[in-house]
Amino acid sequence: MIAIAQRTPLDRSFFDRPVLEVAPDLLGRIFVRHTEHGPIELRLTEVEAYAGFTDPGSHAYRGRTARNAVMFGPPGHVYVYFTYGMWHCLNLVCGPEGTAGAVLLRAGEIITGADLARKRRTTSRRPADLAQGPARLATALDVDRSLDGSDIFPPESTASPFRLLAGTPVDPATIRNGPRTGVGGEGATHPWRFWIEHDPTVSSYRAHTPKKRR
DNA sequence: GTTAGGATGATCT
DNA sequence: GATCATCCTAACA
Numbered sequence: 001m002i003a004i005a006q007r008t009p010l011d012r013s014f015f016d017r018p019v020l021e022v023a024p025d026l027l028g029r030i031f032v033r034h035t036e037h038g039p040i041e042l043r044l045t046e047v048e049a050y051a052g053f054t055d056p057g058s059h060a061y062r063g064r065t066a067r068n069a070v071m072f073g074p075p076g077h078v079y080v081y082f083t084y085g086m087w088h089c090l091n092l093v094c095g096p097e098g099t100a101g102a103v104l105l106r107a108g109e110i111i112t113g114a115d116l117a118r119k120r121r122t123t124s125r126r127p128a129d130l131a132q133g134p135a136r137l138a139t140a141l142d143v144d145r146s147l148d149g150s151d152i153f154p155p156e157s158t159a160s161p162f163r164l165l166a167g168t169p170v171d172p173a174t175i176r177n178g179p180r181t182g183v184g185g186e187g188a189t190h191p192w193r194f195w196i197e198h199d200p201t202v203s204s205y206r207a208h209t210p211k212k213r214r
Numbered sequence: 215g216t217t218a219g220g221a222t223g224a225t226c227t
Numbered sequence: 228g229a230t231c232a233t234c235c236t237a238a239c240a
Contacts, residue, residue, distance in 0.1 A: 048232065057232070067225065084233050085222025091232085104232055123235070135233050182232050 006030070008166040012153045015075035019094040019101030023049035024177070024194045026092070026103060028170035030111070032163040033141040040113035040141055042131055043167060044105060046195035046202045048180045050091070052100035057180060057187025060100035070149045071100040078162060080138070080148040087135035090143050092152070106134045106181070106193070109201045117141070133203040170196060 010029070015022060026044050033040045050058040052071070059068045059081065070079045075095035079102055082088055094101040108131045110117050117130045117140040124130050131137040138144075147161055154160040174197045179188055181203070195202045 050232075059232080062226080065225080081232085082224060083231055085224075085231095087233050089232060106232085133233070139234095180232070187232095 006165065006167055010164045010166060012076040014164070015092065015152075016095035018096075019049045019051055019099075019103060020192065022092075022094045022101075023047050023103045023192065024175050026105075027175060027194060027196050029167040030165040031105065031108065032165060033113075033143065034159075034161050034163070035113075035116060035142055037116055038113055040116050041111045041165075042105075042108035042137070042141065043111050044108045045199045046107035046193070048104040048106055049192040049194070050102045050104065051190075051192070052102075055187060055190075056185050057183040057190070058100070058102070060102075064100075068100070071102050072098060073149075075101075076151060076153050078143075078147060078150045078152065080143055080145050082145055083135075088138040088144050089134040090138045090141070104134055105137055107132050107195070107201050107203045108137060109199070110140065128200040132201050136203075174198075 026047050029044050031042045031044055052058055053060045055061060060071045064072045067081060070077055071093055073093065074097045075093050077093045079091040079093055080088055089104060091102040091104050094103060110130045114127060118124060120142055121130050121136060121140050131140045150161050152160060152162045152164055175194060176197045177191045177194045179191055180193045
């Protein structure tokens, strides 16, 4: 049954690869957030790769700190950061351990639990808005720093707030890539943003805009 | 349809 | 003190 194959959980080896290999492979996968009110399931449509301490665009570029410590740990864990004084963004740590690679989840299609997501995304106008953009995605999934470091693959019978299912394969011809959003400097030249072409939930591209000084 | 500006606080220099 | 891996609203075309 196709339906069963789609719901097959992936395992940690999925993340124990270079981040540029993992990022496009995440498209079409189903990321599950278990809340106390029930599951919210997201089909991933847009991601960005951050290549670790060698990448000027990465939080890990200037070394390990209290905030980014999770990035330097083992793959398959969740890295959550707080930014712009209001928003959270959700990343998945990729191996090999110590390289501090991570993939930012930028957008997706809510396929289960849209009612739960809508309660948190009160400004959303259409279903495609619910997780269209990294901070919207984190809001819709009720993710904050308290979940930083969560293991997507905990030991047997241990509860985890997250899961990752195989989902539906994406035709490689429909995967597009381009510059990362909101990343300036040298890191801006790397085309490490990946998305599914023509998908309505993909966030609109905005170039990095340096703050005007006065 | 597009764009400019403000919100708001942790983090790092 | 400046910088953010952003979002929303208001104003304009």
